[in-house]
Amino acid sequence: MNKQTLLAYCLLLPGLGLIIVFIFVIISMALAQSVGYFNFSGSSTFTWQFWQQILADHQLSRAFFYSLKIATISAILSVSFAYPLALWLRDPFRGSQFVSSLLKAPLLVHGLVAAFLYVNFISFNGFLNQIFVHLGLVSRPIRMQNDSYGIGVIILQVWKQMPFALLLLTGAVQSIGHDITDAAKDLGAGAWTRFVKIILPLTLKALQAALIIIFIGAAGDYSFQIVAGPIDVSSLAQLMLRIQANDANGWNLSATVAILLMLTALIGSALLALITQQVIKWGAKR
Amino acid sequence: MKSLLLSLTVATLTFATTAQASDDLSNMTWPQVVAQAKKEGTVVWYNWFYQDRFRGEVKSFENHYGIKVIIPDGSHDANMNKFLAQSSRPTGDIDVLSLGGSDLAKFKPEKMLIGPLSNLLPQNNTLKYKMEGVDSKGYAVAYWGNQTGIAYNPSLISQKDLPQTLSDFSAYFAKHPGMFGFNYEKGGSGPAFFQSIVRNVVPDIDYQTAQPTANTMAKLTPAWKWFNQRRGQYIITASNSDSMTRLNGGEFAMVASWEDLTASLQKEGDISKAIKFYIPKMTMPGGGNVVMIPKNAPHPAAALLFIHWLTSAKTQVTFNKDFGSVPQNTESNSHYALVNKAERKNSSLWPDKPLSDAINKAFINHVIFH
Amino acid sequence: MNKPCTNRLITLLVIGFCCISLVLPFSLAMLWSLVDPGHPWSYPHILPPVLSLQRWVDIWTTTSLPQALLHSYLLAPCVALCSVLLALPTAYAFGRLEFPGKQAAQLISLLPLIVPSFVVALFFSSLLNVLGIYSRFLGILIGQTVLFIPYAIRILSVSFSLIRQEIIDATRDLGGGPITVFKTAYLPVLKPGLLASIIMIFILSIEEFAIAFVVGSPDFVTVPTILYSYLGYNFIRSNAAVVSLILVVPNIFLMLLMERFLKARNTAVITGKG
Structure with missing residues (x-):
């Protein structure tokens, strides 16, 4: 090993090294507790009992599909809203700076605050219902709080995550040279063709990054779920914390949910990224 | 060698003082408890509801005795978990712990709490030590009826x-x-x-x-x-x-x-x-809910004095008026229900x-x- | 339709949408926060009967909000400093050195962003229990520092890569010692990146919910624990409104500050993912 390589590896220690140790220890901790080790009370022995118990629980499968649904829809919706905005903001114009800061504003609002503002807005005697009633659209306010489809959670996820996707996509879109798009224009490609054949393939990496990050965030959501989510189904993170606090073998059982949540986030986001790649390739070839 | 001996003695002494705290209270007269409480100067009350409003209510205790009351914002389960997790440490963070009456069935009061409070509190015969079907054997006293x-x-x-x-x-x-x-x-x-x-x-x-x-x-x-x-x-x-x-x-x-x-x-x-x-x-x-003093409370005398104030007829009437709780001292009336x-x-x-x-x-x- | 006209139209649309999704909810929260305690806003009143600032005074004086702000705003700079200091060597290696396995290392450095935050928080708190670390401040500090190192690494490695070797060489040739080289070649290029990562991590630390909530619970109050209590368990609309409004204000100032430092730079670079 030459001197520079050795130096580089040493330099990685405090930052990257710490990250690796930390994440490794935490994941091993979860793995160990899920099979009965590191018990705070009682003896620590190897057992599959917690996995069997949790996998037989139908709350888990419901939570799994629910979190999967919320994460997929939120990720796809966020990037679909972000793309047109990113393209529009590609070339600076008067007021574009202002518009882009305005669009980034939700990044500043704490998730719980956003959830509260939303619930306040749609509540039975909230603004939206009062407007509906005054316009004569309905005779009695509609009950929208904690809707059982998770629409509230998806709206909040998109509201909060779209600016993030916008940041990533704006950067990617701006780095595409005008010569390429202009050349395509000269060859008679319409706006849609240019988007599908040039912009999408060239911004694939940023698109995948946005999808992955939003998917993982939404799959592990707790704060939107507790304030605005459905009452009759839990998200995986909510289930994990509830089991940890309420059950006699709380730590062990929640460790199994934690591992499932990690797998869901990783595999789900990777699949989403892969499918996106295939779809875009197919679209560009057509 | 000399220094080793010295440090050993110091260690034994410190150990002795912490172990004594719980037994001490029963040997003290009430004025001694009050004096000791004032010396401790602070009491930390883990109560899981209305924390912000209790911070106002305890002002009268703070002003009367010059003892500061700290009320953390923990939830019921988090407080309970903290209490159980800390129980093996020589000195914990909790002086006075509130729990629901039936929570007492989850652990052995005589092992983990200072008391019985029924022997330590001066107004013991007007108070309730049994709540929601669980008898605390005098270790936990009712302060809140709902x-x-x-x-x-x-x-x-x-x-x-x-x-x-x-x-x-x-x-x-x-x-x-x-x-x-x-x-x-x-x-x-x-x-x-x-x-x-x-x-x-x-x-x-x-x-x-x-x-x-x-x-x-x-x-x-x-x-x-x-x-x-x-x-x-x-x-x-x-x-x-x-x-x-x-x-x-x-x-x-x-x-x-x-x-x-x-x-x-x-x-x-x-x-x-x-x-x-x-x-x-x-x-x-x-x-209703009860209060208790964990064995490893950092300020046991102040905790006892605080519970005395909390369960007094006067405070119970104030709570009835301000919160609509049911008084737990037989000497208080409940006009405001x-x-x-x-x-x-x-x-x-x-x-x-x-x-x-x-x-x-x-x-x-x-x-x-x- | 010509381009400026389209731009203006879309701008108006976006502003209109922001009004509905930002200004309106915040104004409603403002209205709720001003409800006088003596005169509840209840069915069938369409507007609050009496307005007063009493709730703001009550929340500030009786809740642990000031303490939570103190804790959070004490933690945030510590976390920011620790993360940046720990990230600097790695960022240097990523930005200025070539070595085998660099790409893999860069990917691995993003690990904390990939593991769901509540999983990290829960098992980190369990680890703290096993290790016997009872200080909540220290616990949150360690957890958040590791969680935010990736951001600092990404921003700073870009900064390091922007430093031009010619300037370093030229300074050396002119007889400059290590300090002079650092001052003339490194610092001017690094400075915006350093500031940006510090402010970014500062904001992230205040926002961070999972670790602060799980590790800090029940008695180390931070901004998120207060929010959880007032917006979740003890949900009372007027109080929730006051707490929400108080917490949003400092963030806006911080963001304006960050915008100033980052004006010239590509924002995607700053967020560390691209």
């Missing part, structure tokens, strides 16, 4: 139409779907309501003694059927407070609630003074703790996540 029931909006339902029995509720739900709300977590009033329905649908179980065996739980099936048949006629809310907020907003005519929650929200101006509260004839449970003496008879005991927990879990599984 009653579950139903809060209603008189402009949406008149007093004479209030449902009283199981069949009244069935009829009301069918006739006015979506006008009744209750929670299943974050607050005990919703569980009190569905437990009450369960008792009325399945009356042939002794809820005070029965254990949550498979046999007992199987008997409860008709109750889950009752709820599932009426799904959509009642609304599940996110928490106790959410129920009250939505009752106030005109969304519901009635919600499951606490007497003290209703009274204090009115007192704070968070809900309309027009909201009323009743206990239906089919009965709803009442109970929301329900009259006759209606108070509709108060029942909570089911035995293991059964109560099992019913709540079964409700979540069979009804909420059905």
Whole structure:
């Protein structure tokens, strides 16, 4: 090993090294507790009992599909809203700076605050219902709080995550040279063709990054779920914390949910990224 | 060698002082306790509700004794977990711990608490050491009485139409779907309501003694059927407070609630003074909370003095007035209660703790996540 | 339709949408926060009957909000400093050195962003229990520091890569010692990146919910624990409104500050993912 390589590896220690140790220890901790080790009370022995118990629980499968649904829809919706905005903001114009800061504003609002503002807005005697009633659209306010489809959670996820996707996509879109798009224009490609054949393939990496990050965030959501989510189904993170606090073998059982949540986030986001790649390739070839 | 000996002696001495703390209190006269408490100067009270308002209430204690009261913002479960997790440490963070009466069944009071308080408190014979069917053997003392029931909006339902029995509720739900709300977590009033329905649908179980065996739980099936048949006629809310907020907003005519929650929200101006509260004839449970001193409390004398103040007749009357709680000192009266003496008879005991927990879990599984 | 006209139209649309999704909810929260405690806003009143600032005074004087702000705003700079200091060597290696396995190392450095935050928080708190670390401050500090190192690494490695070797060489040729080289070649290029990562991590630390909530619970109050209590368990609309409004204000100032430092730079670079 030459001197520079050795130096580089040493330099990685405090930052990257710490990250690796930390994440490794935490994941091993979860793995160990899920099979009965590191018990705070009682003896620590190897057992599959917690996995069997949790996998037989139908709350888990419901939570799994629910979190999967919320994460997929939120990720796809966020990037679909972000793309047109990113393209529009590609070339600076008067007021574009202002518009882009305005669009980034939700990044500043704490998730719980956003959830509260939303619930306040749609509540039975909230603004939206009062407007509906005054316009004569309905005779009695509609009950929208904690809707059982998770629409509230998806709206909040998109509201909060779209600016993030916008940041990533704006950067990617701006780095595409005008010569390429202009050349395509000269060859008679319409706006849609240019988007599908040039912009999408060239911004694939940023698109995948946005999808992955939003998917993982939404799959592990707790704060939107507790304030605005459905009452009759839990998200995986909510289930994990509830089991940890309420059950006699709380730590062990929640460790199994934690591992499932990690797998869901990783595999789900990777699949989403892969499918996106295939779809875009197919679209560009057509 | 000399230094080793010295450090050993110091270590033994420090150990001795911490171990002594709990035994010390029983050898002190009351004025000595007060003096020691003032020397300690601080008391940390882990109470899981109304923390912000209690910070105002304890001012009179702080001013009188010159002892600072710190009230952290922990939730019930988090406080309980902290207490259990810390119990092996020589000195903990908790001086006074509040818990629900039935929580005492989860651990051995004589092993983990200082006391019995009934031997340490000067006003011991006017106080209650048994709560929600659990006898603390004098280690935990009642400071808060509460009653579950139903809060209603008189402009949406008149007093004479209030449902009283199981069949009244069935009829009301069918006739006015979506006008009744209750929670299943974050607050005990919703569980009190569905437990009450369960008792009325399945009356042939002794809820005070029965254990949550498979046999007992199987008997409860008709109750889950009752709820599932009426799904959509009642609304599940996110928490106790959410129920009250939505009752106030005109969304519901009635919600499951606490007497003290209703009274204090009115007192704070968070809900309309027009909201009323009743206990239906089919009965709803009442109970209360207790305070105790963990063995490893950092300020045991101040803790004892604080509990003395907390359970005094005067403080109990103030709480009755400010929060609508039921006084736990036999020398205080309860002029400010929301329900009259006759209606108070509709108060029942909570089911035995293991059964109560099992019913709540079964409700979540069979009804909420059905 | 010509381009400026389209731009103006879309701008108006976006502004209109922001009004509905931002201004309106915040104004409603403002209205709720001003409800007088003596006169509840209840059905069937369409507007609050009496307005006053009493709730703001009550929340500030009786809750632990000031303490939570103190804790959070004490933690945030510590976390920011620790993360940046720990990230600097790695960022240097990523930005200025070539070595085998660099791409893999860069990917691995993003690990904390990939593991769901509540999983990290829960098992980190369990680890703290096993290790016997009882200080909540220290616990949150360690957890958040590791969680935010990736951001600092990404921003700073871009900064390091922007430093031009010619300037370093030229300074050396002119007889400059290590300090002079650092001052003339490194610092001017690094400075915006350093500031940006510090402010970014500062904001992230205040926002961070999982670790602060799980590790800090029940008695180490931070901004998220207060929010959880007032927006979740003890939900009372007027109080929730006051707390929300108080907490949003400092963030806006911080963001304006960050915008100033980052004006010239590509924002995608700053967020560390691209």
